[in-house]
Amino acid sequence: xxxxxxxxxxxxxxxxxxxxxxxxxxxxxxxxxxxxxxxxxxxxxxxxxxxxxxxxxxxxxxxxxxxxxxxxxxxxxxxxxxxxxxxxxxxxxxxxxxxxxxxxxxxxxxxxxxxxxxxxxxxxxxxxxxxxxxxxxxxxxxxxxxxxxxxxxxxxxxxxxxxxxxxxxxxxxxxxxxxxxxxxxxxxxxxxxxxxxxxxxxxxxxxxxxxxxxxxxxxxxxxxxxxxxxxxxxxxxxxxxxxxxxxxxxxxxxxxxxxxxxxxxxxxxxxxxxxxxxxxxxxxxxxxxxxxxxxxxxxxxxxxxxxx
Ligand SMILES: NC(=O)c1ccc[n+]([C@@H]2O[C@H](COP(=O)([O-])OP(=O)(O)OC[C@H]3O[C@@H](n4cnc5c(N)ncnc54)[C@H](O)[C@@H]3O)[C@@H](O)[C@H]2O)c1
Ligand SMILES: O=C(O)C(=O)C[C@]1(C(=O)O)C=C[C@@H](O)C=C1
Numbered sequence: 081x082x083x084x085x086x087x088x089x090x091x092x093x094x095x096x097x098x099x100x101x102x103x104x105x106x107x108x109x110x111x112x113x114x115x116x117x118x119x120x121x122x123x124x125x126x127x128x129x130x131x132x133x134x135x136x137x138x139x140x141x142x143x144x145x146x147x148x149x150x151x152x153x154x155x156x157x158x159x160x161x162x163x164x165x166x167x168x169x170x171x172x173x174x175x176x177x178x179x180x181x182x183x184x185x186x187x188x189x190x191x192x193x194x195x196x197x198x199x200x201x202x203x204x205x206x207x208x209x210x211x212x213x214x215x216x217x218x219x220x221x222x223x224x225x226x227x228x229x230x231x232x233x234x235x236x237x238x239x240x241x242x243x244x245x246x247x248x249x250x251x252x253x254x255x256x257x258x259x260x261x262x263x264x265x266x267x268x269x270x271x272x273x274x275x276x277x278x279x280x281x282x283x284x285x286x287x288x289x290x291x292x293x294x295x296x297x298x299x300x301x302x303x304x305x306x307x308x309x310x311x312x313x314x315x316x317x318x319x320x321x322x323x324x325x326x327x328x329x330x331x332x333x334x335x336x337x338x339x340x341x342x343x344x345x346x347x348x349x350x351x352x353x354x355x356x357x358x359x360x361x362x363x364x365x366x367x368x369x370x371x372x373x374x375x376x377x378x379x380x381x382x383x384x385x386x387x388x
Contacts, residue, residue, distance in 0.1 A: 085110040086245040087176075091148035093141055093163050095119040095128045096313075097208060098180045099154030100217030103133040105250040108219040118144035119214075120155075120163075127214045142170035150246065153179040153191075158319035160187045164194035171198055176239045178203045182266065182316070183324040184230045184259035201231045201243050202259065205252060206270070212313040223251030224372065230259040267327035271320055272335060275328070277309035278317070 090106060092099045095117055106113050117134035118141045119125050129137050138144050145151045145167050155163045160181055171177070177200045181187040188202050207225035209216065227247040231240045244254045257265070284295050284303065299307060321328055345353040 085113045085249065086242040087113065087148075087150040089114040089116070089148050090150045090152060091115075091145040092117040092134065092152050092154055093119075093144065093167070094154035094159075095124050095133060095137075095214045096154065097212045097216045098205065098221075099152070100128065100131075100133055100214040101219065101221040102152060102154065102180070102217075102250070103128075104217055104219035105222060109249050109251070110246075114147075116144045116146075116148060120159075124214055131214060133214065141166040145170050145172070145175070147172055148175055150243070151175055151177045153177070153181070156313075156316050156319045157181040157183050157187050157323045158315075161190035161194050164191050168195060171195070175199070176201060176243065178229075178243055180205055181323075182270065182320045184228075184262045186323040188230065188259050199235075199239055201229055201235060201240055203230070203243065203247070204228045204262065204266070205247065206266075207252070210308050210312045212316065220251065222247065225252050227252040227254050228262055229254060229256050230262050231256065263324045264327045264330075267324055267331045271324055271328050272331045274309055274312060274317055275321065275332070276335075277306040280306050281310035 090102075090113060092103055092115065095103070096119075099117065099119070103115055103117060106115055114136075115134040116136040116138070117128060118138065119128065120141075122139075125137050125139070128134065136144070141163065149172065151167065151171065153160055153163050160179060164177070167177075175198070177191065177195060177198045179187055179191065179202055181202070182204060184202050184204060188200070191198075191200050191202070205222050205225060205227040207222050207227075209221075227250075229240060229243060229247075240256070247254050280303070285292060287295075295303075342354070342357070344350070
């Protein structure tokens with residue numbers, strides 16, 4: 081185990097974009113930490129073995145987690161319960177169980193129900209791409225990104241500190257919040273934006289007056305950016321919406337009111353209302369960049385820079 085590594089052995093369950101990025105990150109930033117991994121899909125296990133993502137990739141989840149000090153569930157949020165049930169009775173004593181799911185309240189409930197005696201500290205690295213699968217991951221995915229942990233109030237400090245140190249070793253900045261607050265924040269910053277992208281790309285492809293070839297031909301700029309988001313994994317996003325229903329519906333209601341306001345401004349030629357809103361939104365974009373959080377370009381560089 082390297083000096084900095086907070087866990088001597090980790091088991092990763094689910095070897096898609098996020099699981100394979102964690103595996104690559106552990107190899108690069110915590111050399112010496114033993115990695116075991118499992119994926120329910122045999123083809124993914126084969127690919128992961130070929131890529132050398134872990135020291136051991138057995139054919140059952142129970143074997144993968146048997147000796148792990150940290151178990152990280154990296155499966156779609158709707159599969160968390162099933163993945164956790166596969167581990168029941170197989171966890172090492174004192175193992176810490178965490179996850180990377182994009183919604184937290186329902187995931188925590190599913191993990192608790194499946195593993196009532198386990199020490200669980202849920203997590204969510206707010207970093208990703210529109211790609212999925214074991215070949216899409218890269219070691220630097222979490223660098224400079226936030227990772228949100230949502231421990232219970234009663235959780236002892238030591239495991240939370242160890243998990244914080246783990247994500248920091250992968251390059252992330254860590255913040256703690258309640259699962260409920262997480263779900264409300266992410267509904268605004270991630271979930272509804274994805275829904276809007278899915279909706280506009282679906283609308284464009286349904287338009288009768290504009291042919292599909294025109295949509296493709298003229299998809300520069302704005303629409304093209306939406307198509308990147310709308311190419312994100314259908315299973316992952318179906319599960320996120322079904323598991324963060326309440327917060328997403330609340331934000332959608334607010335959005336609908338704001339869109340109606342814009343409709344009215346356009347109809348009545350209220351240029352000031354449009355100008356004021358667009359000025360405010362431009363300022364938000366600029367403050368995100370000033371905080372170093374915009375990095376389509378940086379990310380592109382990272383992915384191409386990443387030899388792992
Ligand atoms: N993609 C992103 O941008 C992103 C970012 C942050 C967090 N997340 C979260 O990470 C999780 C994984 O997302 P991803 O993008 O890596 O998805 P992915 O589709 O790339 O990988 C998911 C993997 O989980 C496996 N799997 C499904 N059910 C399983 C089970 N019961 N047991 C074992 N393996 C199982 C699948 O075979 C697949 O290989 C999701 O919960 C998602 O919300 C995703
Ligand atoms: O950059 C992207 O492609 C993402 O969609 C990443 C993104 C996000 O919305 O910011 C997507 C889902 C997550 O759970 C966390 C991060």
